[in-house]
Amino acid sequence: MASNSNITLKGLSKILNLSISTISKSLNDSSEISQLTKDRVKEVAKLYNYQPNRVAVNLKSGKTKTIGVVLPSIQNYFFNNVLNGIEQTIENTGYNILISITNESHKKEKQHLNSLANGLVDGFIISVAEETQQLKDVEHYKNALALKKPIVMFDRVAEAIESNTVIGNDKQAVYEATSYLKTKGKKHIALVTTLQNLNVGKERYEGYKKALEEFSNEAQLEIVLKTTSPTVESDFKSFLTSNLEIDAIIALDEESSLGAHKMTKELNKQIPKDIALIGYANTKIAEHMSPKLSTINQHGFKIGEIAALQLLHQLSQNVVTNKRTIVSSEIIHRQTS
Structure with a gap:
């Protein structure tokens, strides 16, 4: 036997x-x-x-059959969706995934990337930490590429690095959301964000700005709240009470979206009659809010799939490529718009 x-x-x-x-x-x-x-x-x-014996096989081939996935956070629904897309695409390919969380720290990102590139992974799928985008220090990315470790960046990218990127059409998505609210007769549309230090936040702001400028016959000054995750609710409450003319809000991230929805209701404003709201949030959360939150869907799962497929292609062909892929977002209208 x-x-x-x-x-x-x-x-x-x-x-x-x-x-x-x-x-x-x-x-x-x-x-x-x-x-x-x-x-x-x-x-x-x-x-x-x-x-x-996988170790023996890997030593012989010079490959680890492991992909490093470096994320700023796992608390954000978008990154969870991307990770699900990566995992389902990698499944049954013979590759394993090693996940590293930077918590938005440049120091952690640098340490993790340098360590993983030193023989622990064959390539990377990365979303850049907030501190890294602020400092613009990307030597650790250059070091990984020098070791012939292909990189695919998604959502948050380091523009100075020549690698594949998979991003959303952030500017266009918020432009369309703002334009929609304008066509609904909203004259004082506010923008709320905790992403002011990130490229995605800046792109989304540009979409808002562009839409306001195009309605020249109904010129509106920008009404913008730049806040932080821990203080978003208190900041938004003060912001709204100081700008009573606001009749619509676009929130650029989940924290801003949930905070704006909660505090608008606490201030006894009717949504969407008094104030309409479009934000970014997990679909399940948005559908269980009252009223149900209209959101901009970034299609995180699809972004994860594309990023994984692009990295697998580079690994199979033993090449490092420089390609930009844009995944269009979609406005999901529910009860708040």
């Missing part, structure tokens, strides 16, 4: 009375070995639950 525990090449060699070299070549379908012998070896290997 075959053992349930994994057997080694040496064990198979003893059972079959063949050399370890012959066993190895048979399992790798070498043309040097007869088909009869290969079939016999594979049958016994299956019977005894033989599994190749």
Whole structure:
């Protein structure tokens, strides 16, 4: 009866009375070995639950069969969606995923990237930390590329690095949201954000600005609140009470969206009659809010799929490429707009 525990090449060699070299070549379908012998070896290997030693295989090939996924946070619904897209795409490819969280720290991102690039992963899928975008220090990315580790960046990118990027059409998405509210008769549209230090936040602001400028016959001054995650609710409450003319809000991130929705209701404003609201938030959360929150869907799962496929292609072809892919966002209108 075959053992349930994994057997080694040496064990198979003893059972079959063949050399370890012959066993190895048979399992790798070498043309040097007869088909009869290969079939016999594979049958016994299956019977005894033989599994190749991954470490040994990786050492021989020079590949780790591991992809490093570096994220600023896992608390954000968008990054969770992207990660799901990556995982489902990588599944059954023979690759493993090693996840690293930077918590928006440049120091952590640098440490993680340098450590992982030193023989632990074959390539990276990364969204840049907030501090890295502020400091514009990307030497650790250059070091990884110098070690021939391909990088695919998504959402937040380092423009100075030549690598594949998968991003949303942030400017266009907020432009369309702002324009929609204008066509609904909203004359004082406010913008609320905690992303003012990030490229995505700046792009979204430009979309808002462009839409206001295009309605020249109904010129509106910008009404913008730049806040932080811990203080968004208190800041927004003061902001709204100081700008009573506001009749619509576009919130550029989940914290701003949830905070604006909550505080608008606490101030006894009717949504969307008094103040309309479009934000960024998890679909499940948005649909369980009262009233249900209209959101801009970034299609995070699709972004994850594309990023993973692009990295897998580079790894299979042993190349490093420089390609930009844009995934269009979509406004999901619910009860707040």
